[in-house]
Amino acid sequence: MATKSPAFPLNAWYAAAYDVEVKHALTPRTVCNQKLVLFRRTDGQVAALEDACWHRLMPLSLGRLEGDELVCGYHGLVYNSQGRCTHMPSQETLNPSACVRSFPVVEKHRFVWVWPGDPAKADPALVPDMHWNDDPAWAGDGKMIRVACDYRLVVDNLMDLTHETFVHGSSIGNREVAEAPFVATHGDRTATVTRWMEGIDAPPFWAGQIKHARGYTGKVDRWQIIRFEGPCTVTIDVGVAEAGSGAVPSQSSPGDRSRGVNGYVLNTITPETDTTCLYFWAFARNYCLGEQRLTHELREGVATIFREDELVLEAQQRAMDERPDHVFYNLNIDAGSMWARRLIDGLVERERPRAPTIPIQPAQPGRIAA
8 A cells, every 4th residue: 555655855954842942851742743752951952752662652751851861651661862772670681672763953043953854964054044033133032833734835825925915904914915016036945925015004013113113104115025945934024114215125226124124024834744733933023122022012913913824724724624636726926835835845756765667678689678
């Protein structure tokens, strides 16, 4: 019986937790259909092990920590942070096969990243760039939500922001988002959608931000620059500036945003199962950096906006489950998500096992080639 190929590559870094979530305690997480247990050692380093005891498959996350070692809560087998069993009850000789898988881990940009694929390919340089999340020139915060949908639906949602007009009309959406032209480009592992809206009324969220930070209440030039990095990270450069103040780039200028407010919506989506995902997001800003109250208000406000997305995405997944043979049509606005899907498919395809080939022998004179 053929095994269904996963819709996600395994040779990639996936966010498993915010760094503050992982303490000297056992935290279970599922990444790419693989159950893990995370914990922070006494030296501060994070370990990620397979969440199943070698002996009877008891979830190790139901055990306990003793120093830097994990004790199974069923029969007391002890594992070090590399997954090697160091103690078995009632015997001195350890079975040499007694170990559980250990996963490469990197902490960067306030996230704990796990590599579920071939550990020999786990290059820390491949961690997606989300430096705004811990850059002193930016201030912000975020959350993690579990969404009951295929992770690619979240990518689709982020790559096409025309939905803001209809899903988020009370906060960040207005008619101009759906009507403004955009430019979609792509590279070997990235796709970008750029949209500028000039001389418009700011939607409620951005009108409040530029008034608070700059005391400005007139027309604005607004931008959305969405960058996808395979397999599932999307950073969105967003903001508004006083209309005509030079924020719009030209052939002679990259644009001057000094009379505006600029934010980055940081998103990385981790496939949990085929139809659920862990959605990590943050909103960072480069204005009013010392206002902790504003940081809190923005985090909670953006959480409300993403809750609206969550309801849409889960409803979409349910409808897809009910109509498994349905084929979607694409519009112009789907250009960014289509490129992201192609890049994801390429990463998955490169990991697909190749069927063995039988070399063809040249025919011999006077004989029929087999």
